[in-house]
Amino acid sequence: MSPARISLVVTEVTELVPGVRGLALAATDGAPLPSYPPGAHLVLDVPAGDGRPRALANAYSLTGENVEPLEYRVSVLRCDPATGAAGGSAWVHALEVGDKVEAHPPRSLFAPVRHASRHLLVGAGIGITPLLSHLRSHARWGAEAELLYLCREGLGAHVEDLAALAGESVTVLHDRAAFTALLRERLRDQPLGTHLYTCGPTGFMDLVHLEAADAGWPAGRLHAEAFGTADLDPGEPFTVSVDGEELAVPAGVSLLEALEEAGHEVANLCRQGVCGECRVGVGPGSGPVLHRDLYLTDEDKAAGDCLMACVSRAEPTDDRPAHLEVIL
Template sequence: MTRPDDGPLPAHPPGSHVVVDCGPQRNAYSLTNCGIDPGAYTVAVLRRPTADGGSGGSEQMHRFQPGDRVAVSLPRSAFPPVSTARRHLLIAGGIGITPMLSHARNAVRWGADVRLLYVHRPGAGAYADELAELLGERAQRVTEKSEFSVLLRQALVSQPMGTHLYVCGPAALMDRVLQEAAAAGWPPQRLHLERFTPAELDPGRPFTASLGRSRRQVSVPAGTSLLEALENAGVEVPNMCRQGVCGECRVPVLAGRPLHRDEFLSDDERVAGDSVMCCVSRSETETLEVDL
């Protein structure tokens, strides 16, 4: 993806993504290109037909032709490399390799210590040859779940102090990696992830959104997002992905305690509790006052 005038695009750190307008859908895709003075943004999209449970966004992406114009957001960083990390341990499952490609390229460019564990179905190893050439023996690639289990356990207990772990892939794989890392004693501050789709969310409890500026009260029923409730009440909030990934619908919190369910805010920002992604997050208190 390039600008219509072929001008330079904004730089971005590894682990960044863009939100692409795919017809009726807006989907987030990880950027695989080098983020330093990019002339183009590149993404890899696994085609998932609607008959197989897809939303139609990936099919639209595969229908685009060179020269087509499409709306693309500015890059946003979901899990950039930690500059002070002694080592970067990258764990990818399936199409989750896409953000790891930019991480690996960046680590090699700057001489950072990096290791990769990549599990995928037989015959479905995207970028396998490039990663093997790029990382050599620092990359491990497997297709058997049993072998992955062994290598994962070995990796989690053999890293030097100061290693940071980054994981992306199917939800079940990420949850497993995070659980095993926690059991192995990894502190949460050294675990980083990116989800391609939001985790399955429960309907949540109803609450009231108090709008500080307009002095309105908006009821948010169970099963209805704060964003949807605001839109139904005629309150416009900028938004794009509606999946808690892009950060576009972030609104300041004036009072109350948010129930964070997004993939955008950092741990420190969640603790601060002064903003909320209204497309997926809710409230732990009966009333959440926002600056709208």
């Protein structure tokens, strides 16, 4: 299920540090926007064009006030398409005040654990953004927090914001060796009950987790921000034959939606692959099925005779395009 898009307008553009652009986005009618958990991200629709072969959905951590916000704030590092970046950040860097933007409502995959007695936040580079949001919330609720931030001198976004929120609980370092030494020390001196949150380049997060494991931290206390786009994955287009008719299911459209659009009635409820209502039969003329539901058992899937139409799709093979024969 993808909830309705929200329409936003760019109200402020700032160069936070060289290469990082801060963006404020407000509702087109100026009303308060939906609240969101600290560490949540906003997925912006990036249109095709300007060297982007297809439309993109780019996730950016929200950095501003999260309760009843009048605007959503994101900070975006410019990644050069010449080095393989898909071009979403270049598009953000070209936005101007007054431009309209479509977004999915905020999504949360990196919320603070409120049960923790203390929060150790460890960020590098642009990975500071969700941690800034965490720190705001901890300041509001008087929760104990400590933040370690590795960034290049003069290129660390939000250094002043962090200091204003948490003062001496924030340490900013520019040298990797010094950072690792401090991290090692701080990991061994956190009261039982502390949880750790890290965001930054993958290699950096791996390092933090390895150091934490060395210091005896169990996995349940470790949290990393990895933009989970799997659940937003629009999928690849495929074709369906049903009742002697051929349907095309484009990327971003579910089999269920395609069947409904073609006038077929399919029982359904949750539209998220959970409830089991929209199970449809799959005939022998089908290619492999990409099961993405939580309902069918492994045995069901191995039998290969059904799928959940709201989330699952067809997969291509080396010698034939993605196709399903659906039996209603």
